[in-house]
Amino acid sequence: MKAMVLSSGGVDSTTALAMAVDKFGAQEVTTISIFYGQKHSRELESARKIAKFYGVDHIEFDLSQIFKQSNSSLLTHSTDSIDHRSYSEQLQTQSRVSTNVPFRNGVMLAVAASIADSHDEDQIELYIGAHADDAAGNAYADCSKEFIDAFGKSIEVATYGKVKLIAPFVGKNKSEVVKIGLKLKVPYELTWSCYESGETPCGKCATCIDRQRAFEINGVKDPAL
């Protein structure tokens, strides 16, 4: 294994996966997906299909016990429904977006780094699809460059330089991610972004809106709709 990719089954991480496969070849890449209690566990089905499409090894962990005490609206046990206002609208009246999940990227990256570090390799690249639109206005602070830099440093130190965190989209917005993915022929029809648990994307939640816009800017119809 030369690369491990944190795969949510969505647009960004699938594009990161395409980059890793393009660089190392499918036989050297493993995807890892985490069930943390998300309502949209359908994204995990997408992650499985995408791993199959690329022919990469795929592992899954159920870490939902850790997030049981959070009332994030993204979690199945939450009493809150998903807020359909944009992140910037939400942040005018509250300190965090309702879909913020406590230290989610921290937990997922820590688990992935541990597993990567368990492998008998000299160097392993750990990919995450965090991008600038998610970090904008501090909607998801654990997608920010500041977070990625600090966490990447902690991984580098604790794995004796073996595992390197790669966040190729930290300075890019979602339409730029899609642009890269279209070139790499990413099977976006297999991805899932919607926060709701319906059979088809709701088209109304913040991530549905962001996604549609990203494809529109590239002059392409979202193939998952």
Added chain:
Amino acid sequence: MKAMVLSSGGVDSTTALAMAVDKFGAQEVTTISIFYGQKHSRELESARKIAKFYGVDHIEFDLSQIFKQSNSSLLTHSTDSIDHRSYSEQLQTQSRVSTNVPFRNGVMLAVAASIADSHDEDQIELYIGAHADDAAGNAYADCSKEFIDAFGKSIEVATYGKVKLIAPFVGKNKSEVVKIGLKLKVPYELTWSCYESGETPCGKCATCIDRQRAFEINGVKDPAL
């Protein structure tokens, strides 16, 4: 809750717990212990007894699935036995000590930070007992100041400043930790450090030797022996 303490049931984290209780009072402190597959799961019994002694809330998680792919000699499924040579001797012939567990502190801190961040408080201090002797010679890189600084920064950013990582012993050796603990009347007779799974400490493994020396320097007999 004003403080969460990562408790292994050993000397260092129990001293950190005593500091947190001294600062905030027992009713504001929670201890968290992780089963990661360690042979010496007896330390978790000690952590429970110590939480009871102080009257603090105590939570436990089983994350052993994450570490299943590691061959660290500290883990129950490992085919390697615990190396009884000192860390510096081990590091003369190998790049890591045999008891290194991949990104262990990273995983445990990430989980603790997530849980702390789930609580409805403005500020929570997250304590870890990492100290200079464990980091010496890079035996445990995830106890180093470099690691703690980077990880602490990632927690601060992703929790919007709510959770603050406190590692009071990063610049101190184990005898200095014991000195602080003796002043705070830490019940060291309840702690467990030995890496082996025996009924009594083996007295031979690296952590048994470090512990004995720390008490000797303070002119005190180790009350757990």
